[in-house]
Amino acid sequence: MQDLLGLGQGVRPASSTPPPLAQKQSVKKKIQSGSEENQAGSTEPGSTAKASTSGKKTDAIDDLLGGLGSDLEKIGVRTTAKGHCASCGKSIVGKLITALGEVWHPEHFTCTVCKAEFGTRGFFEREGKPYCEKDYHQLFSPRCAYCQGPIMKNILTALEQSWHPEHFFCAHCGGPFGTEGFLEKDGKPYCNKDFYLLFVPKCSGCAEPVRENYLTAANGTWHPECFVCSDCLKPFTDGCFMELEGRPLCSLHFHSRQGMLCGGCGEPITGRCISALDRKFHPEHFVCAFCLQQLRQGVFKEQRGKPYCPACHTKLFV
Template identity: 60%
Template sequence: MLGSLSSDLSKQGVRTPAKGNCAACGKPIVGQMVTALARTWHPEHFTCDHCKQELGNKNFFERDNKPYCEEDYHNLFSPKCAYCSKPILDMVTALARTWHPEHFTCDHCKQELGNKNFFERDNKPYCEEDYHNLFSPKCAYCSKPILDNYIMPSRAQWHPHCFVCIVSDAASQNGGSFFDHEGMPYCETHYHAKRGSLCAGCGKPITGRCITAMYRKFHPEHFVCAFCLKQLNKGTFKEQNDKPYCTVASRSCLADAWQRRRRERLDVW
């Protein structure tokens, strides 16, 4: 239309000076024109270099001195989301990849991470809570994740405040000493109770010599006659009513027992 108008005006003696040559077709521009990328264009020739859609007054993007509509520019050149593979306009950069903010989520709970702290495992992001629940070492006592200091006396790990006797919940005594039984910590008393090495006389642990008698263990000095309290030796005592007696005391005890039974019989008669 503009070309016909220019021709008609020229025939009538009216000068229609050209405004430059079109960057697309190379022909002179008379009438309306588009100025972009430091060049001039016929409006119908200023099109997206990819889809050839007229750009007109639309937003456009430039790449290698060529115009592109917004959709094609992002599809062709914008970074792609590591989750959905679609172009990213507003993005998060993490793990050497780019993401839509709504797609950068914890791999376990799917919560958006945004600007929160996150942890990486096998090139996947995790929120702090899920990372520790899934991958941090667990305390052998409370089974909760260990995030800071820990005690590792054997194969297991413990929170310092959880490293207590497994029976009594008492903290380690004697400067932090403890006794291990089947991978679990015990205070001295419960350790020996578990192993059957408490003295049947005083109830305290036996750490040295001991006497085993009547299916129990004794400190040598606590294995005494139940009647005269004389110290006994294994093999030189008599057992009566689950109590040890020396030979002399056992005869006396038997006599006393016979007299008691005799009196009981007389009382009955």
Template identity: 80%
Template sequence: SASKELDFLMDDLLGLRQGVSASSPTPPPLTQKQSVKKKKEGGQPENTESSSITVDSGVKDSSPGRKKDAIDDLLGGLSSDLEKIGVRTVPKGHCASCGKCIVGKMITALGEVWHPEHFVCVVCKKELGISGFFEREGRPYCETDYHQLFAPRCAYCKGAIMQNILTAMDQSWHPEHFFCAHCGGRFGDEGFLERDGKPYCTKDFYLLFAPKCSGCGESVKENYLTAANGTWHPECFVCADCLKPFSDGCFMELDGRPLCSQHFHSRQGTLCGGCGEPITGRCIAALDRKFHPEHFVCAFCLRQLSQGIFKEQKGKPYCSGCHNKLFV
């Protein structure tokens, strides 16, 4: 039958591809017989024995070139042989690699057809017919070579990222390699903060890089004040002596510490010896103290000692008249 003849031819093709040196299992072609009639001398034709012509195509040659030629010849004649025995053959196309006609098994990929043994990775030449493949610019790659050549690289380990990928700070990371650069902990819901191209958890970032409050010494994270050559929490910016906030927003600075007006003048010795208030204008220095001019008065008659002439008695100023009446 036609199907058996086709199976017979395909087995013969497989034997040639595997380099089997046995003689071809195909049956010998039919013997053509020719009858030659000769006339006897008497005019009667004389029958002679038929001459048999046998063609043997079982040529054996172990060289690769010969084998390839034999395969090509067999493939080329296969269609015509099948046509003779009544089997219609339709070409499956031409291999995208070798350009030859495909008769047996084939692979369809990348919009073309291939011999199974010719559809291989362009790098390592591994056959891709029984495994998956990756395409790049119309060329097939096995999984290993594709990731090695084209997969994104982890910013931490520099290795190829083949599955899950995490993108942060304009770089790619393995999810397990994206952690705090200081403590090595994974980031939670609070996220991360970046410094010099490295990620940090919020705790370590503020500990390492945030300015410290000049009042309490803790990290300043949100609202802050800059004053007296330092950074402050708003609630920590108070008078260094009385610890009261500056209600009017005005403060005095002494040795890098903020002071209210009262305690600044107290430290400077510029509180009036009469009224106890700060002296901001002209003053009179006497009795190891300073006075507003209008507050430097006689301790008895309370008249202003405008001319600066006074007499002292037990640390108090007196005018000459009162001093003479009281102490002379």
């Protein structure tokens, strides 16, 4: 009050006669009356009563400043309003804040959401409205695809989503991605090891993941080097194989398992055969064990597991 009155020193008063004291007393009475109203309002419970009390106090201050400005005008001190507050619309006589192209009472320049005064703190602007840092990020910052929290600083973009850098890791093992990068499955990132372990077909020979070249045969997927005969483990040089119970076999071992190897030459029998002595023979290989003549019409004599024609059997054993 004294500072503001001091502004009038050296300024010629508009009237030589000072204003009557009754005028100032009326201002005091008005202030006192406003205080009594505030005290009466403060007896109401809850946040509504507090807001009402705060609003009445603010109105009382504005009335005081208005009355003071009127008194100063009467003694010849010119008071000029610095603008109208963008929040309450009333004239600003004392301190003010200039922001967003407008002027504000300091107590009225607050966060749009939480209503906290900014004071000397910084603020964020969105569509002409001020926000504190917390509310701005909560409302407008991109969300992390892993934790769904707002991303306030560094951001990583992958799989058409945004991530905190520390939250972008393998969806299976939780490990960070190295220089080899990551692979994607159903919108989730995986390290190379887990991706091949979980989703890539396994070789039917060695059971390891098939990453590059492979072939499909015998109802399975194979590394080329693993596709061999299940019995002799030799590759199929002619590209032909036979399957038995889901396993690939060369012709020799397929017929061996089937009992279809010639008892004479040991080679597979693919056509006509003769069954004798608990074995099978090519017809041309079913011969007398002594004279080596083909045994025709199925007539032979057996001695110690070998076939003989009747003549040789009689000559040798009778």
